[in-house]
Amino acid sequence: MKILAFDVAKKNGVAVCRKGKITNSNHFLFKSHKQYYEGICKIIDCIKPEVIVTAKPNRFYNTLFNHAQYIGLIQLAAEQRGIDVFLLLDPEIKGWAFPGQKKVTKQEVIDKYGGATDDEADARMMALFADAKIVTEDK
Numbered sequence: 001m002k003i004l005a006f007d008v009a010k011k012n013g014v015a016v017c018r019k020g021k022i023t024n025s026n027h028f029l030f031k032s033h034k035q036y037y038e039g040i041c042k043i044i045d046c047i048k049p050e051v052i053v054t055a056k057p058n059r060f061y062n063t064l065f066n067h068a069q070y071i072g073l074i075q076l077a078a079e080q081r082g083i084d085v086f087l088l089l090d091p092e093i094k095g096w097a098f099p100g101q102k103k104v105t106k107q108e109v110i111d112k113y114g115g116a117t118d119d120e121a122d123a124r125m126m127a128l129f130a131d132a133k134i135v136t137e138d139k
Contacts, residue, residue, distance in 0.1 A: 001050045001051060001134075002016065002017075002049045003016070003017045003051050003053060003130045004043070004044065004051070005017065005054065005124070005126040005130060006040070006052065006053075006054040006123060007054070007055065007120070007122035007126060008055070008057075008067050008070045008071060010029075010066075011029045011117060011119045012027060012030075012123075013026075013027045013117065013118075013124070014027070014043060014120070014123050015115075015120065015123035015126070016049070016127065017124075018131075019131070020132070022113075022124050022127060022128065025114075025120050025124050027117045027120040027123075036070060037073045037076070037077065040074055040077050044078065044081060045081075051084050051085075051086065052074060052078050052085045053087075053130040053134070054074055054086075054088070054126070055087070055088050055122075055126060056071075056087045056089055056090070057071065058089075058090055071087070086130065086134060088126060088129065088130065093125060093126055094125075096129050096133070097109075097113075097129065106121075109121045112125075113128070
């Protein structure tokens with residue numbers, strides 16, 4: 001199963017996972033909702049994922065509000081293409097990735113999962129989590 005993961009933040013990370021391996025990842029920044037929507041549509045159309053994953057928003061009000069808007073655009077683009085979107089819980093992802101650790105730094109995520117930015121590393125971690133959990137539980 002080809003999984004496309006979006007780490008939604010001020011800057012965004014994206015990663016593709018297939019059979020437990022990251023096959024592609026990057027980071028991006030769009031300046032408007034229109035640019036964001038058009039950009040994610042291009043990414044989705046290029047990657048042609050079977051599933052899209054992103055983390056549920058869970059931070060401060062302004063961040064929560066912005067995340068919800070961007071996640072809505074991801075869901076709209078996915079729905080138009082008949083692709084399921086799974087909203088994941090950040091603590092569950094990090095608990096899986098770093099068992100027994102209460103706090104995880106951005107640098108630790110980059111060191112373990114790679115990527116040029118923490119957003120890209122988060123997307124890589126999320127894609128691998130989804131591959132391990134969603135694909136395994138789906139079978």
